[in-house]
Amino acid sequence: MGRPSPAQYLYINGAIPEPVTSIKVPRLADGRNDGEVTFGSLDSTKYVADTLVTLSSDNSGYWRTTVDDVTVAGQSLATLTSKSVIFDTGTSFLNGPLNDVRNIYERIPGAVENPDDSFSIPCDTNAVVAFNFGGRSFAMDSRDLISYPLSTASNLCAATIGVNSGSPAYWTFGDSFLKNAYISYNEKAQTIQLAKLA
Structure with missing residues (x-):
């Protein structure tokens, strides 16, 4: 049997009311130094209350749920290879199935698919990529689509939405997405909550 998570340990020992871990991932470029982990509850100062959605998570050992839709500039991808998401x-x-990721970049002006299945996008892109969970759309700040400049001779940057080569196909939502949402995991209820940032 594995060791309890920090939230489970605190809950078992009566230090917190629920085995909940809530996270605000900071964006360095904002200069706020406002990242935070809260055990036992959600920090209501970090998110917009009426945007909170609750998603079921399977008990697979990962925080896994499903995404309803992906849009670029408000246009739905319509069909996804996989809707399975791990936070x-x-x-x-953020990594996803090749065809889904390719469909995202086909809708971003100036995006380039590289021979190794990675993608490059203009460093000054203002593309709006959004993911719909529980009927709520969560858009990524265009700054979070960019990793680093590829050269001084071009306006192309490495992109942060990449290809997940796992089988079966699924999405992994890491910090490039999580900088744009407040997230909370409830280990008792097996739920994930997402909300827009305050």
Whole structure:
């Protein structure tokens, strides 16, 4: 049997009312130094209350749920190879099935698919990529679509939405997405809650 998570340990020992871990991932470029982990509850100062959605999570050992839709500039991708999503604060980027990721970049002006199935996008992109969970759309700030400049001779940057080569196909939502939402995991209820940032 594995060791309890920090939230489970605190809950078992009566230190918190629920085995809940809530996270606000900061964006360095904002200069706020406002990242936070809260055990036992959600920090209501970090999110907009009426945007909170509750999603069921399977008991697979991952925080797994489903995404309803993906849009670029408000246009739905319509068909997704996979709707299965794992949230992982230990992952820097967002990765998905090749065809779905390719469909995203086909809708971003100036995006380039590289021979290794990675993608590059203009460093000054203002593309709006959004993911719908529980009937609520969560858009990524265009700054979070960009990793680093590829060269001084071009306006292309490495992109942060990449390809997940796992089988069966699924999405991994790391920090490039989580900088744009407040997330809370409830280990007792087996739920994930997402909300827009305050």
